[in-house]
Structures are given as structure tokens and as C-alpha cells.
Amino acid sequence: MNMNASAKLFPGPGFFIRSHESTPYAWADSMLSPTAKDTLTILDKRTLEVVAQVREPGRTLAHVEFTKDGRYALASLWEDDGALIVYDAATLKEVKRLPMKKPVGKYNVWNKISRSEGTSH
Secondary structure (H helix, E strand, C coil), X not given: CEECCCCXXXXXXCCCEEECCCCCEXXXXXXXXXXXXXXXXXXXXXXXXXXXXXXXXXXXEEEEEECCXXXXXXXXXXXXXXXXEEEECCCCCXXXXXXXXXXXXXXXXXXXXXXXXXXXX
């Protein structure tokens, strides 16, 4: 994983943007971009400025969900030899990888059914 805290621009079109009421950040993928599907862009919700990006060069990184308490962001490394990547939502650092084949889905149903801020409904 590469993290670029000085990123200023959105790298391309995506499909998912997610946040949680316990974090100042929103995470957006660029999975529809022909050149940046490997990038998650992290925005400050107050200023809408890009604060960081995480990358998996040459791979598809997408679909962020949060744990119920908002402590962790869960991202799909959407590949046959992919993983569910767990990030600390405060430090933006990777915590763990759980190997999976093209993971995608609702990793936390609570956020969906409780209408948690920042998730889709």
C-alpha cells in the first residue's frame, strides 16, 4: 500500500463514497476510472479537501464500509486473489488483510438498517 498525504486531486470516477458519524473523513473509490481504479481518496468532510490516498497499484480497490463504532474502514481489494482490507479510520493506516475472492457486500448491516450517517440507504 502507498499513502500519499499530499494528494490534491480526485483521481477519477468512482462508484462508492462512504463515511461514518464518528469520523471526520469520507472515503471514495475510483473503481470506474481507467487509470486510477487502484486508489481510495480520503476527504475531510468539513473542508472537502483530499487529505490522503491509499493505493494498491494495478489492482481494483473499492467499496468502503465502516464498523458499527466507526473505528475501522473496510475496503475491498476486488480481485480474484483479493482481500478485505481493514484500515484504522483515525490514522488511515492498514491494520489487517483478510484474504478473499472479489469481496463486496454489506460488511456491517447495523449501519444500513440504523440509517447510520455516511452509508447508503
